[in-house]
Amino acid sequence: MDFPSPLSGDLVAALVFPGVLGIFGFLVVAIWLERKLVARVQWRYGPLYVSRPLGGLLQPVADLFKLVFSELVLPRHTNRLLFAATPILLFFAEGLPVVFIAAAPGVVMAPHSYGLAIAVVLVLLVAVLMVAMAWTEADKFTYIGAMREILLTAAYEVPLLLAALAMFLLYGTADPHKVVEVQSGLWGVLLNPLAFVVYLVALLMATTRFPFEIPEAEPEVVLGPYTEYGSTLFIYAFGANYVKLYVLSLLGAVLFLGGWLPAAGVLGVLITLAKMGVFVLPAMLVRAIYPRYRIDQALRIGWGQLLALSAAAVLWSLLAAWIW
């Protein structure tokens, strides 16, 4: 890909999109968008006072500033090193899959023929860190939150993996460039709509968006695994969820929506960004639509309909690949 000489594709990927700037920019925009969308559905204005001409876009930035300057409390009864380290680890571990996902031809940090498969596995591995974080906090709410996180992970993990697997089987490759190349005719969402539906629901579960907002159910367990954190550590702990949404939307855009097609270069990056909206906007909007499922209901969905659908998606892919 042709960028000005000091900027190579992987450097752009690391620093701008889908790297550092993309992640932190997404953090601000996603929090603003979530509050704004929910407010508009409920006939309110939403955040407005900070930067009125921008519609309150700088409100999350102001909140982040406020959090940075608030007091950082490290409880004495915890392992204080781990207490401080786990949210930071979690944040960056959630962002790690981005390394293997391409946002445009050449704009990828580590091109690998199994790149997308590695990304999926990395996304699924991070749940361990979440549980570790909740455990180091040594608090009953975080403990209950961690248990719920484990249950939910058990519910979404297999369907998410199978949905991704269905697409890899269909495309016959897990290299982000080739996956997008294969989709130049028909997008993955049309080739295997079942896998897309499963992926969308599993994405909501993985990022604990609303109908599955069980680990951090506010009326029940305060804030679940994030309860004990304040100040900067709260940004890392709570932001990790948004980073996961970012990663899964990017992965979904490449897997199902043809990534940067039909363009390439800078325009391709913008198109990928726009396609991420297909996953991000519903994930933001569900907060205004659904109440929270009970744990057993979420598990029943995960192990029942979702697993059946994902198995059907794999079969569909096998059949389609066989016929094709």
Next chain:
Amino acid sequence: MITHLKLFTTAVKQLFQPPLTVRWPEERRNYGDRMRGFIVNDRSKCISCQLCEAVCPAKAIKFHLEADGRRYPGIDWGRCILCGYCVDACPTGSLQHVNNTEIVWTDLDVYKKPSEMDPDDAAPLPATKSLI
């Protein structure tokens, strides 16, 4: 599946409704002229008959002596329920509602002391500017 699609379409429809909430203080609702807001007393009409004190169900009105040697109704805003009985009872029309419910006391003593409200104070607040 159909149910979920319906839910989403409903949410998207609501998305384009204009907001119902008011961005106070830049935006104010128009309550109309007959709003039972705060109550002011016109001293030139007041005959100190004390009917308002007698009729007040919340016992918010106390008469107090002023420098001109007469007594005027003072309203304890901590008790007043803005029912307007005193306005109705007033034989000369000196007690009147103003179309304003947004008055801020910056001093607790002034708020607690039964006194008349200066009609100037009862004028609507000037709109405050936004922070940025």
